[in-house]
Structures are given as structure tokens and as C-alpha cells.
Amino acid sequence: MFAQLEPVARRMAPKLDIPPIFIVGLPRVGSTLASILATRHLRCAYFSNLLMATPASPVLTAMLAGPRRAFGGTDDLANRFGETNCSQGPSQGYRFWNRHLGTSETPAPLDEARKAMMRQTIAALQGIAGGPFINKWQKNGLRIPFLADLFPGSVFIEITRDPLDTALSILSARRQSHGGEAGWFSVRPSTLTLSDYVSVHEQIAAQVAATRAIIDRDLGGLPKANVQTYAYTTICADPKGWLRLVALHYEAATGIPIALRDTPAQKLSARHPLAEKADQHLLGAALARFEGAFPAS
Secondary structure, three states: OHHHHHHHHHHHOOOOOOOOEEEEOOOOOOHHHHHHHHHHHEOOEOOEOOHHHOOOOHHHHHHHHOHHHHHOOOOOOOEEOOEEOOOOOEOOOHHHHHHHHOOOOOOOOOOHHHHHHHHHHHHHHHHHHOOOEEEEOHHHHHOHHHHHHHOOOOEEEEEEOOHHHHHHHHHHHHHHOOOOOOOOOOOOOOOOOHHHOOOHHHHHHHHHHHHHHHHHHHHHOOOHHHEEEEEHHHHHHOHHHHHHHHHHHHHHHHOOOOOEOOOOOOOOOOOOOOOOHHHHHHHHHHHHHHOOOOOOO
């Protein structure tokens, strides 16, 4: 029923045709934390868990819920591998993206009707919220040129973290996930052939190096004003200052201000993975071996 009414909702909703924001980075770098902070404290649209309960009709759901319920954000920073806990928490939106782009890291070209529908959807969500759409999903980092073409003028916020901490956190995630240590976790660049790597530590180091190469190449192809890069530790040390920088640089790139609803009260503690010395040694050695080893194409 909702899906059948979604085209009507898209036509009726107020439109705000401004560039969206995509948060990108390697897995386990703190991009979910950045998403939670941004969607809570900036006046913005995003795929909340409430909206992704009806991925075929996000605009209709947002109109019925109203901006406060649809885009109110959450103060709960807890998440499990990118999944937040409450209805107003940010969703990665993969139910929407998979529905319209498929599951490949490099989506097939869209026809003009599909492009228009997706742009209208985001513009409608922005109109309801009164601010730019913000989305974090790991596959965004492998789709930067595609997203920049689909949504002209998009701003990309890159989150970075110490490479060894990133690799150790991926290893921990593999061990905690249902596939166990042998199971893959998060994005897998097409430049990787798993049979080339004997150990789990080599696979993770290759994943970090290959993904890093693709993100560096693709962000480097965008106008500098449309790319913001922040370290995870910087965000934790001064969340308030980080949010102000995001708003300041977005306005500089687009000419459009972002309102801050309020600001975080205190700094956060940056987490460092607990790890055995053997894992640290093996991952550190593999990261050094694979640095610069992957072509970005």
C-alpha cells in the first residue's frame, strides 16, 4: 500500500534541491559514530531506522511521521557494525540502495527515469527535514564517482583512523560475526582475489590497502571543496568543533548553510582495539608489505 502511494508522496512533498553529504572511509574507522553525531546535531535528512522499515516508501513514511520523528536523531552512540538501536537512529540505508542500485560495488548505469526518481526522493526528504541528506554506508566509499554523478555537487566526508587500529578492529569484527574469523567482513574491492592471500591477517591488510587506494583515487578526482577529511581521534576529542567544521565547509562548497540543532556536551573517548601481540605483529607486517601495492582501477 505504502509503495503504491510513494510516487504521490514524492510529488506532494516539499523539495529542497541541494547537494547531499556522503560519509565514506574504510570499515571500522568510526564512520558510524560520525553519522550518529551528524544526524543528531545537524538539521538534516537521513535514512532513519523508521524510514528503512518501509524502504519502498521513505518519503511517505517521513511525511506521515513528521520531521521530528523521522529525523530527530539519537543520543545513543551504541551500534553493532553500523546498525543503531532506536527508530530515530541513522540506518545505513542499504535496503533503499540495494533496491535501486543492486548489490554490486560498481552499480550498472541507471536510466534517466531511475535517476530522476532517486533525485526526487532525496530532494523530498531534504525538503521535509529542512537540510541536506546525510548517508553513511561502507559501499559509498567504492561508489564515489557513481554517487557524484547521480547527485551533482555532493559533499564527501572521509573518516580516517590509524591503519593498524583499523585492521585490528576488522579482525575483531570477523571473529565476532556469524561467519567467524574465516568469514569476510564488510566491503570487498573487486581488485582483491582472496585466493592470493593465505592468512586472515593478509586478507585484512589487503582489504585495507585496496580500499584505501580506491577511496584516495576517487576523492582525488573531485573538487577539493567537496571533500572533507577528518581523523576519528579528532572527532572524539572535539565533537562540537568537528560539527561546526562540517557545517562551515559544506556552506563554503555549496553556498548553503546547515543549522546546528544543538551541540554535544563533552568529548568522547577514542577506542583502541584490544589485541594479542601476535595479531598486532602479523597485521603490522602485512600492512607494511601491501602499502601501495594495489592499483586503484
